[in-house]
Amino acid sequence: MEEKNKMVGMPVSRIDGILKVTGKADYSVDHPVTNVAHAMIFKSTIAAGKIRDIDTAAAEKAPGVLAVITHKNAPKLNEKGGIRGGAMLQSPVIEFYGQHIGLVVAETFEQARHAARLIKVDYEEASPRTHFEKLSKEAVTPKDKERADVKRGDVKAALANAEYKVEEVYETPMEHHHPMEPHATIAEWKGDHVTLYNSAQIVSGAQNAAASTLNLKPEQVRIVSPYLGGGFGSKGGQWANLVLTAVAAKMVNRPVQLALTRHQMFNSVGLRQRNHQKVSLAATKDGKLTALAHETTTHCAIDNEFVEPCGDCSKVMYEVPNSLISYRVVPMHIILPTYTRGPGKSTGSFALESAMDELAYKLKMDPIEFRIKNEPERDPTSGKPWSSRTTVQCLQEGAKAFGWEKRKPEPRQNQQGNYLIGYGVACGTYPAHQRPSSALVKLDRKGNEVTATVELAAADLGTGTYTILAQTAADALGLPMNRITVKIGDSDLPPAAGSVGSVGATSYANVVNDACIKITDELMAKSGKQFFTRPTAAQLMLSEKVTEFQTRADSKELEGADEYSSHSFNANFAEVRVDMYTGMVRVDRFLAVTGAGKILNPKTANSQVIGGVAWGIGMALSEESVVDPRWGNFVTRSLADYHVPSNLDIGTMEAIFIREEDKHSNRLGIKGLGEVGIVGVSAAVANAVFNATGKRIRELPITPDKLI
Incomplete structure (x- = not known):
């Protein structure tokens, strides 16, 4: 095709859009499978201990019930097959509140739900480990070697001799994914082959995990997943609901559908873990960084480890001769954490970029100038050259487009009626592969x-x-x-x-x-x-x-690509309005400037970034999963309790893409946008809130009670 007729780079509308808006796109439970029975999971009501007995008699006699499956009659599965989070009815042991302990299969969803409520469980309870503040003192070095301490220079000495420094703790709470389409599966057996209609972010990964767990060969399992109603990482790995649907279908000898309810999503498919992050920064009076320590304490499941890499941005964002990135983790009776959009980078950037803003204020430097002054020529950790890097351009272009020159350096200097107005900036990055x-x-x-x-x-x-x-x-x-x-x-x-x-x-x-x-x-x-x-x-x-x-x-990957450090980069600009009397915060304007290589479709790319910004604003102002430490259950159990932003919560959002040619990372020079869109967003909002009010909030979400 002639260059003028090229389609790549054009803002083409989604070719599957009509199918979606007319309801013709088949999501997990929309596939036309006949004679489908319905399954309902029932869950533990304790966080630790074991099941003495399950009385399923009433449920088995209920109308329409085809089977009740528990650890007593479930087939033996390979628990090391790659399914995340356990909970596959293989043992009476309880390791978190809401663990799957059984499955009812019935003719209709309503019959299965009713029968599940008739089941009586006798527990032998143990004392649950669910109080993060108390248990964090017992945190240990993770088993994962990728989370081992990374040191460069002498951070302790640099901090001790610092002219200017910040040493603060930043807290990010548990969050949940909550895609529009909850996790759901239809399982249909034909002989010893099973087809699983299921939302999967990694199709071959779901196939291999299901096959291994079910003690089958991969060619005996087919995953069908043409459309996903979101996932944000929760559908990257597969969870017990996938294989339990296959187990149920085999046991009743007909297709079975299992769809998690919104309540069940809270303790079935992972979460973003709570992170306690201590960030220590030191600089000379002219603004050159001399030390950076990013120390994260977090939690994992009682029997399985996952630690999101909160220190990743701190490894590569700024030139600093002395640094420390460390992790400590404590096992708890909470479901296994998992990848959540911008894993580690979205949470870690809140801590790092808030600390950068605090130090810039102490230095009486513009926070953009401070960041540019510490721009690294190479990857500070690996020493590799960048395949390309656009942080400075993102900051400079964004400042012009946003009107950064109108920002007043001192807080509480911009008032409009009952509202205090503030500007904030923060950067972000995500690796490209x-x-x-x-x-x-x-x-x-x-x-x-x-x-x-x-x-x-x-x-x-x-x-x-x-x-x-x-x-x-x-x-x-x-x-x-x-x-x-x-x-x-x-x-x-x-x-x-x-x-x-x-x-x-x-x-x-x-x-x-x-x-x-x-x-x-x-x-x-x-x-x-x-x-x-x-x-x-x-x-x-x-x-x-x-x-x-x-x-x-x-x-x-291209030969030689690993000789370069390849990342997408961004700069985020927020304007907030804070009510002086109620403490309510509104983000009136947000600008995200991103360098992510070749943009294949500006229209869909814009949607990606806008979606990331919306979640980042929710992360900053409202999203929080709260555990009752007495029992280990979530007191936020629905979207009425877990507050995600709605249209009325979001002001004007704009995305700008830097023209960038990267010849080193891959043949087409693409870098990806899905993750980086959320990175740095919450920090930009928090920094704007400080500029508006003079109050530095280091614990997300920034709710009115923390500002009044």
Whole structure:
């Protein structure tokens, strides 16, 4: 295609949009499977101990009930098969409040729910470890070697001799994912093969985990996941509900559907853990950083470890000769934490970027100037050159677009009626990687019309994967987008990376582009002709009168890519309005400026960033999962208690993308946006609140009681 007709880089509307708004897109429980029974999980009402006995007699006699499954009659599963969080009915031991302890299968959802309420459980209770403040004193070094202490220079001496320093503790609470589509599965067996219609951010990962746990071969398990109603990391790994649905279907010998309720989401599919982060910064009077220590204390499950990397931003954001990144973790009777959007970076950036703002204020320096002064030429931890880095450009372009010059350096200097107005800035980063993926491209000619089908086991979280792959294939094949069909979300297709960790767009688009180049090369070779101008695959299908042709490509990270440090970077600007009398905070304006390599589709990219900003504002002002330490249960059990931002909570939001060419990270120079969009957002809001009020809030969320 001529450059002027290129589709990549154009703000194309989602090709699957009509299917979604008309209800024709099949999510997990929408697939047309006949004779489906319904399952309902029932859960423990203690956090620690074991089950003495379960009385299921009344439930088994209830109308419509087909089976009641507990640890007494559940089949033996491989608990090391890759399913996260345990809770697979393999033992009477209870390790957290809300652990799955049984499953009722009935003709209807209502019958299953009713029968689950008839079950009586006799427990032998133990004292639960659920009080984080008390237990944090027992925290130990994580087993995971990736969370070992990382030291450079002598932080202790640098802090002791510092001219200016900040040493503060920043707290981020537990959060939950809450995608619009809760986790749900339909399981259908045919002989010893099972099809699982299920939301999966990593299709092949779900297939392998389910197969291993069910003691099957991967080819005996098919995952079908064409559409996901969000996931934010909770659908990256798979949880017990997936395999329990398969177990139930096998036991009743018919398809079974299991959909978690919103209440059950709180203790079924992980969470973002609570983090106690001590950040110590030191600088000379002219603003050069001399020391940075980022020490995180957090929690994990009683029998399994997960520690999100809160210190990752502190490793790479600023040039500092003396640094320490450390983690300490305490096991608790709480469900296993897991990846949550911007894992570690969104929480860690709140601590780091708040501390940077505090130190800039002490130095009487503009916080943008302070950050630019400490810009590293290379990755401070690895010493590798950047594949590209846009932090300074993001800050400078953002300052101009936002009107940063109107900011008053001293707090409480900008008042409008009953409101105090404040400006805040914060930066963020997220690593960029390409993961191994495969794709199949099929070309078909009927008369003078050539069409293409692109197939790979990719995932679309709702972020526009279908569309960007159609755009990529259209350009690479020389076809209009309406002649491209994209098939993804099925483990029967060539394996691909997951839609996690901002690797989806990079991995999928590169392998599709590689497959299109390969099929063009193969058609040229097949023709036996020499071409002075490289033809497109579509032109070759016509000129050589080929009716059908296909090829597969297998792609991985570019050779030499690991010699560079590759990241997306951003700068976030917030304007807040704080009511002087009620302490209510509103974000009136927010600007996110991002450098993320080639932007495949500005329209879907803008949506990605706006979504990340909305969650970051929720993280800053309202989102918090609260545990009652006496029992270990969540007192926030629904969206009435767990407050996510609504349209009325969000002011004007704008996203700007820096034009960036990165030739080192991957062939197309893509870096990913899904994660970095939330990183630094909560810190920008918190810094703006300080600028407005003069009160530094170091514990999220920033609720009115903390400001009055």
